Amino acid sequence: MCGIVGYVGNKHAQDILVTGLKRLEYRGYDSAGIVTLGKGEPTLLRTKGKVAGLGSLVAKSKRSDMVGIGHTRWATHGVPSEANAHPHHVGNIFLVHNGIIENYKELREELKSHTFVSETDTEVLAALIDELYQRKDVKLEDAVTQALKLVVGTFGIAVVSPKEPGKIVAARQGSPLIVGIGKGETLIASDASVLVGHTDEAIYLNDGELAVCTAENVELMDLASQPVSAKVEKIEVDMAAIQKQGYDHFLLKEIMEQPTTLRSTLSGRVVPEEHRAQLGGLNLTEDELRSIEHVVIIGCGTAYYAGLLASYYLEQLVDDLTVEVQVASEYRYRSFHLPKNSVALIVSQSGETADTLACLREIKRRGVPVLGVVNAVGSTIAREVDGGVYVHAGPEISVASTKAFTSQVSAMTIFGVQLAQAKGAGLKELDEFIEELALLPEEIENVLQTKREEVEKIAKQYATYEHALFLGRDTLFPVALEGALKLKEISYIQAEGYATGELKHGPIALIDDKFFEVMLLQDNWLFDKSMSGFEEVNARGGHIVAITNSKKDIPAESIIRVETKLDMLAPVVFNVVQQLLAYYIAVEKGNDVDQPRNLAKSVTVE
Ligand code: AGP
Numbered sequence: 001m002c003g004i005v006g007y008v009g010n011k012h013a014q015d016i017l018v019t020g021l022k023r024l025e026y027r028g029y030d031s032a033g034i035v036t037l038g039k040g041e042p043t044l045l046r047t048k049g050k051v052a053g054l055g056s057l058v059a060k061s062k063r064s065d066m067v068g069i070g071h072t073r074w075a076t077h078g079v080p081s082e083a084n085a086h087p088h089h090v091g092n093i094f095l096v097h098n099g100i101i102e103n104y105k106e107l108r109e110e111l112k113s114h115t116f117v118s119e120t121d122t123e124v125l126a127a128l129i130d131e132l133y134q135r136k137d138v139k140l141e142d143a144v145t146q147a148l149k150l151v152v153g154t155f156g157i158a159v160v161s162p163k164e165p166g167k168i169v170a171a172r173q174g175s176p177l178i179v180g181i182g183k184g185e186t187l188i189a190s191d192a193s194v195l196v197g198h199t200d201e202a203i204y205l206n207d208g209e210l211a212v213c214t215a216e217n218v219e220l221m222d223l224a225s226q227p228v229s230a231k232v233e234k235i236e237v238d239m240a241a242i243q244k245q246g247y248d249h250f251l252l253k254e255i256m257e258q259p260t261t262l263r264s265t266l267s268g269r270v271v272p273e274e275h276r277a278q279l280g281g282l283n284l285t286e287d288e289l290r291s292i293e294h295v296v297i298i299g300c301g302t303a304y305y306a307g308l309l310a311s312y313y314l315e316q317l318v319d320d321l322t323v324e325v326q327v328a329s330e331y332r333y334r335s336f337h338l339p340k341n342s343v344a345l346i347v348s349q350s351g352e353t354a355d356t357l358a359c360l361r362e363i364k365r366r367g368v369p370v371l372g373v374v375n376a377v378g379s380t381i382a383r384e385v386d387g388g389v390y391v392h393a394g395p396e397i398s399v400a401s402t403k404a405f406t407s408q409v410s411a412m413t414i415f416g417v418q419l420a421q422a423k424g425a426g427l428k429e430l431d432e433f434i435e436e437l438a439l440l441p442e443e444i445e446n447v448l449q450t451k452r453e454e455v456e457k458i459a460k461q462y463a464t465y466e467h468a469l470f471l472g473r474d475t476l477f478p479v480a481l482e483g484a485l486k487l488k489e490i491s492y493i494q495a496e497g498y499a500t501g502e503l504k505h506g507p508i509a510l511i512d513d514k515f516f517e518v519m520l521l522q523d524n525w526l527f528d529k530s531m532s533g534f535e536e537v538n539a540r541g542g543h544i545v546a547i548t549n550s551k552k553d554i555p556a557e558s559i560i561r562v563e564t565k566l567d568m569l570a571p572v573v574f575n576v577v578q579q580l581l582a583y584y585i586a587v588e589k590g591n592d593v594d595q596p597r598n599l600a601k602s603v604t605v606e
Helices: 013-027 051-061 104-110 121-133 140-149 250-256 258-266 286-290 301-317 354-365 380-384 403-422 427-462 476-491 500-505 527-539 570-588
Strands: 003-008 031-037 043-048 067-073 088-090 093-098 155-160 168-173 178-181 186-189 201-204 209-213 218-222 232-234 294-299 322-327 342-348 370-374 387-390 467-472 494-499 515-521 544-548 558-561
Touching: 003 013, 003 093, 003 155, 003 168, 013 031, 013 051, 013 067, 013 186, 031 051, 043 051, 067 093, 067 155, 088 121, 093 121, 104 121, 121 140, 121 155, 140 155, 140 168, 140 209, 168 186, 186 209, 250 258, 250 570, 258 403, 258 427, 286 403, 294 301, 294 354, 301 322, 301 342, 301 403, 301 427, 301 476, 342 354, 342 403, 354 370, 354 380, 370 380, 370 403, 403 427, 403 570, 427 558, 427 570, 467 476, 467 500, 467 527, 476 494, 476 500, 476 515, 476 570, 494 500, 500 527, 515 527, 515 570, 527 544, 544 570
Parallel strands: 294 322, 294 342, 342 370, 370 387, 467 494, 467 515, 515 544, 544 558
Antiparallel strands: 003 067, 003 186, 031 043, 031 067, 088 093, 093 155, 155 168, 168 209, 178 186, 178 201, 201 232, 209 218
């Protein structure tokens, strides 16, 4: 949720911390702050709002301190304000925190000696650590471990104290934390993008681990202060991947780079000449694959919708298979039953979503194989699944997920072909899917090149609407849900996705001049059924934007005709048009397209 950074080394920390926070800003942008230690008093700088505000404070303070921590916030406890911004300072303790201290009220009751100045759970943890740190001969890491034993909740924290200026103590339980090992410098961060340009050597902290970091050394221990061996891994993030590369927004860059990122997803996995579509890394034998009878797909938001679309393809590809798709935040608390021979597909772009992770752990605890469909390399879900794949879509910076959706659907469809092959399905049925997968990057390239301006023009017409309905049948139903989510997230227009067939059972009552309708009309066996829905909306004065690959006459207010050779996977191309529509409507409204209000890219709290 929030982003935390730390630096101890031989360079001026302020700029390094602010640059790090800028790279983490997609995790939360309600307030930002840093503290650095050096000669004299610590320099604490905090601001409400974006990291940019912090940049100007740093420009004024210009300290040569070489140790510090920083934070960019997604507010959970307490409104976005300077008082609630991190780092929180209590006595000799400065603390930044990503996560939620669930028992902070009880702890606060215990800390009578401290006068609280913020509404946050985090200040309570800072006060608790400071209280323990006041005891004789207690080292910073000891005060931190003792305090964390009393905490219920999730945390990724970094702590500094002017009493031990060359040291940063970091710890994780539930929120991601990575330690970068540099030459004469050590960095701490919520994700690997902060380390780019400093080092490609990193330690991914596991839950219950704590790192004592100095410029020259990193000591790992568990929360019982027992030493833990450190596994240093190489990180592969290049600078270009975390820059806009000339695009106005990361969102447009990520929409436009889908042909390339999808080719990375398919590379070595889809080989039409060999009638082959296969994922490596599942850690399942052919027999185990063949014995699968039930697949449960788990995700949140766009990942859930990717799973929903893929479930249609799995059902089409594999005869004797039942498939269910579940929203993680609900599924984790349901008393669900999984039949024998089940596997779970855990879908997540960030690989850190708390609800999805909780489902993974519960399903794994029940002995059901959990396979990851993940984008972020080295993320917690990727490291905790039994097997699975990276979708290789590259870092996704914009909060609204686009390229990850396209790659997730494709990866799960490959899984479907592989499963069908293991169960002896004929080549002919599978070849259609394999060929369409191989064609998909080019088809998306074609629609981006030929339709972008047209969509931008149409988008301007609909930017003033307050409400929208997205309607689709069969595989276009999950796409309608995803289209509505994209528009909601970045344009703030209230939008709902609906199965076209459900229209008459209620939502058609909404149709009036405050609404526009995006109708997804694929020229296939359901075209006429879909056109009945179209006629029903049109008859009530709907303002319809039709997205279709049909050449037939469709009397819509606006129409976007998609040229595509695809059939089964055409909905993935339709969705790219929706991504552009949402993007240009949000731009027309002047919204902060990459960092929409109230959202964060990786939801690491419940
Ligand atoms: C999508 O645009 C949103 N950012 C959000 O719904 C997201 O899909 C959801 O939070 C799941 O994230 P994940 O894929 O990183 O687990």
